[in-house]
Amino acid sequence: MTATREGAIRVGDATDTPAEKRGMTLNLRIWRQNGPSAKGKMVTYKVADISPDMSFLEMLDVLNEQLIQAGDDPVAFDHDCREGICGMCGVMINGMAHGPQQTTTCQLHMRSFKDGDTIDIEPWRATAFPVIKDLAVDRRAFDRIIQAGGYISVPTGTAPEAHSVPVPKKDADSAFDAATCIGCGACVAACPNASSMLFTAAKVTHLGLLPQGQPERNDRVVNMVAQQDREGFGGCTNIGECSASCPKGISMETISRLNHDLLGALRAGARPKS
Amino acid sequence: MPLDLFTVGDPIADTKAPMDVPIGERWSTRRFRGRLVNPANRRKMTIIVVGTGLAGGSAAATLGEAGYKVKSFWYQDSPRRAHSVAAQGGINAAKNYRNDGDSVHRLFYDTVKGGDFRARENNVHRLAEVSVNIIDQAVAQGVPFAREYGGLLDNRSFGGTQVSRTFYARGQTGQQLLYGAYQALERQIAAGNVEQHARTEMLDLIVVDGRARGIVARDLVTGEISTHYADAVVLASGGYGNVFYLSTNAKGSNTTAIWRAHKRGAYFANPCYTQIHPTCIPVKGDYQSKLTLMSESLRNDGRVWVPKERGDTRDARQIPEDERDYYLERIYPAFGNLVPRDIASRQAKNVCDEGRGVGPGGLGVYLDFAEAIQRMGRPAVEAKYGNLFDMYAQITGENPYETPMRIYPAVHYTMGGLWVDYDLQSTIPGMFVIGEANFSDHGANRLGASALMQGLADGYFVLPSTITEYLADGPFEKVDDSHPAAAEAIAGVRDQVQRLLSINGTRSPASFHRELGKLMWDLCGMERSEESLRKALDRIPEIRQEFWTNLKVTGTEGSFNQTLEHAGRVADFIELAELMCVDALHRNESCGGHFRAESQTPEGEALRDDENFAYVAAWEWTPEGAPPVLHREALEYEYVHLAQRSYK
Amino acid sequence: MLVVTVTDSAQRRTPKAAKTSSVFKKVVMAVSGIILVLYLIAHMIGNLKAFTGRESFNHYSEWIRTIGEPAVPAQTTLWIIRVVLLAAVVAHIWAAVTLWRQAKRARPQGYVTKKAVAQSYASRTMRWGGVIIFFFVIYHILDLTVGAVNPDGTGSTPYDRLVAGFSNPFVTAFYVIALLLLGMHLRHGIWSATQTLGQSNRRREVTVNAFAIVFASLLTLGFLLVPFSVLFGLID
């Protein structure tokens, strides 16, 4: 595999920012689309005086401030926490989900670009993620995948004492690794098949590794997979773009686990609810 | 007392906690005495829950399970994105798994003391009792808490407590707890018990015959304004720290839901209590849109210092040991770098005010790991703090293994919020407020790892038990849009949207927000004085005036319009800011997160005035122009004795 | 025989929803792919017999057609193999095509700019590579089994056709391209099948990938030996 992506962080290269990196001027080519059914197109904008310390979204704020001043419609993009945890942000930057570093769009900083660069910005593209406006898409299909079985049924107040079921540290740690998926959708956006496999696999893995998750394990995987097909996501052919684009580094192993669980569940007679 | 700024109304009291039994029995007694709703009737009743954070998400799921018809609202695309997701450190619970002397009583005691004696004993005790159930619930849901090799749950100590009672999931405890609640909520949505309204913002509360009966909301995608009716309304819309523009809150965090409910009659309690977190990444430039918290745990091994000389611009590594001032270790030899948040924050501000701050603009202090790296070795430091160091490097482009990190305090949490009684009911019957949106459990200062505990306690356990007392009188008569109160609310919302769009001035909502935030930070921030607050109170009406005459909102009403969303939120922040300043001005004492320059000990520590201010300030809104009305709820301490905090 | 039982039983027990699930299709692809791989291993070893001379090679071709005789009529085993292979190819292509169409539906509008960050060349060429391999096989059968497109024509022996075909540099070049594509198809396919069948994990990943590379290279090399030897006159 040819990893063209830089590591998650770049350390120690900006303590003294070279003069040419201060106040960058950039050409932005941004997908503008007025609404879900409108036709969209790439529109070019110029922004000046971009500091390398700005986050990518702060750079877009600067652009939007300019647009509002000029009476134009600012670029719609989703964001909320701006610290890489809510999973709300996410755009294609120069053809890469969340841009050239393996992090969220909000945690990408402008020091990853050079003065004079042209940057292409597009929304996630997938039938299951219809565009709402410009760069904002509707990712509720993910919630419906969770609704199909991505939980442990435990009504409030019925839980046993927490220490009654010990969990080996190894399993707890692996479950945690899978559970860190923030539902951003970069995996779908990057996958040539527009498959949601990594997202679903992360949840199946998280719950499947814990003793609490066992009773519903077979039904969970069967139903979640059926739901992702119903939502119109593509099928996974193990290409691996998803994992390499995932800001939380959800591993390909989770997909293997899902497949393993699914085969086992089907053999055991589990069938999706219709 | 500056009577021109407010008037004083009748005192207010919580009448719901059963005071005739000892504190340890009050919660069970309340539950026993409260009326219940039988399952057949629950199906006939609708409950609106605004917010899907730890508080709202857990409440909606639990009420749905119980058989009520729940309608859930949130402004993001998915419930899983509520800002609870960002909490890093952990959640407290009095499990005493460490056998280190913890107990419900000790958690209760620590929280009352930590809140600088401005919280209600009853509420805090209940919180401590319920805390143990939260952990059971979360574990059963599959929350992957950190574990030890034996397979049992791990604990750490957090926020200056002497016991290890904090449960955590690496640096992402809030995320994992939220996903637990979110999954429970999605399960109820799938079961048809909860109706979901994603990307829908509550813009007003509908009060009919004195009862909260519904909300007016705007679909943020289509712009459609709709009404929703219910037998009770629950607000769980989070904190309002974004009044400062720069804070550790999410960009969308707002006061709109609670502020508009306040304008409909809900009292707003202690609005000036704001928590400033000491270990945040400093501001870089004026484009900065948000501040990022670095876990407090860094203070366990990092040493905080500034140069002794003011204006010392040498590289940190060039400054010799004897020219450094490890000021926390110097001033507080016993607690050193681990003093509570408010103290650490204020001292950082002090040294920066003296001109000894470091980094751009002189607003920062060093958090130095050189000594820790020498002592523990870099691999050990990496194992313990690696992800935080990475985050710092990602944001600043500096390598914290080589140069000390720079940190500065930032607004983090708001202890104030809508006033609620022991049942979590506001002054509007039928409207309940939970999570950070209410004022209830933390007094003037919140301890680390206690907000997650409170949100989940409220949502999973407290509200679902107490709301039945109110609903036992239901279902209430049907209301619809033709009711005058509803029609008036809808018209009001439409009106405001129209007004915002039609001003067509020259300034964006963001520019007003930034201006307001800076003013609040400078004049009503970490340290407040009569002078600064009066200055703020002069200035805020001017900002408001300019906002309503010179705002520019592009786009239309009937579409996805983020500028319009922002404008509405800023309008509310401006009004809230004024009330915060009035509250801060009237509270002529220092307590917890509220530090009045006039009220300090000779050593510069916060000085409470229990004689005059041992009360909750619950503010009533009055129509435009008239000053707000103060209702005092006296605080009494039966079990924890009033004492001055000392960390020397 | 393996395919038939597996697909059959899967068909009997699996309801429609699960059957059309994208993961199920992948299992079909993996199992059929593995059958094809097993055939290729045998085929490659058979081809190497070309180095032992005309007699031996033709004998091998003859042998294939007469296994089991006289218990079963001539060519029975060969036809069983052919049926299994055909079933595998049909299943494989069905799964590939439906997944391909699903992917198209899943993203009707592509990106203006798209960059691969992890995708290997091998994984990117699975589909078009597969199609080319498919056409290659048709050509190949017409060439060497039937002889229809072979310079030596239908009447010759397999060995003659082989030598005649590969003496033409263009034919050899075409074979080489197809074989390289096949190599890549297998390099990704082996890793992918392990993943699809749920047998991969972080620890095994390195091993599986290394095995896929070594195996695919050996197989490709083994196949390539014959045409190059003919081209350079080592076999005539």
Ligand SMILES: Cc1cc2nc3c(=O)[nH]c(=O)nc-3n(C[C@H](O)[C@H](O)[C@H](O)COP(=O)(O)OP(=O)(O)OC[C@H]3O[C@@H](n4cnc5c(N)ncnc54)[C@H](O)[C@@H]3O)c2cc1C
């Ligand atoms: C960076 C950070 C770290 C923290 N770390 C810790 C920690 O380690 N331990 C700890 O105990 N506490 C911590 N806290 C505090 C704690 O996370 C919060 O106080 C708590 O999660 C708030 O939960 P909530 O449910 O009340 O509100 P939130 O989680 O903020 O949820 C608010 C909900 O309301 C919705 N909403 C808001 N306004 C509207 C509206 N107008 N209309 C419709 N819906 C609306 C939102 O969509 C969202 O669903 C931290 C806070 C921050 C910011």
Ligand code: HEM
């Ligand atoms: C250079 C490499 C190859 C050589 C020299 C070669 C040679 C041959 C020969 C001589 C035959 C005829 C055998 C006979 O009729 O007895 C044959 C048949 C066949 N080959 Fe190949 N082959 C090669 C590569 C391949 C590849 C890569 C594939 C598949 C992807 C393939 C698939 C087949 C098939 C399906 C048949 C028909 C078998 C049958 O009779 O049913 N071959 N090959």
Ligand code: HEM
């Ligand atoms: C028309 C011909 C063919 C087409 C269109 C085709 C297509 C594909 C596709 C699209 C995949 C899935 C890619 C992925 O997993 O990333 C695949 C997998 C595979 N193919 Fe083929 N292929 C063809 C022929 C062959 C042949 C001749 C062989 C064997 C010699 C083969 C062996 C495999 C194997 C082993 C896999 C892996 C199965 C899996 O992914 O689970 N294929 N093929």
Ligand code: SF4
């Ligand atoms: S798996 Fe990774 S890329 Fe996909 S939604 Fe989760 S965090 Fe985002």
Ligand code: F3S
């Ligand atoms: S990129 Fe796509 S094909 Fe599968 S491995 Fe990832 S989902």
Ligand code: FES
């Ligand atoms: S804005 Fe929350 S992850 Fe980027």
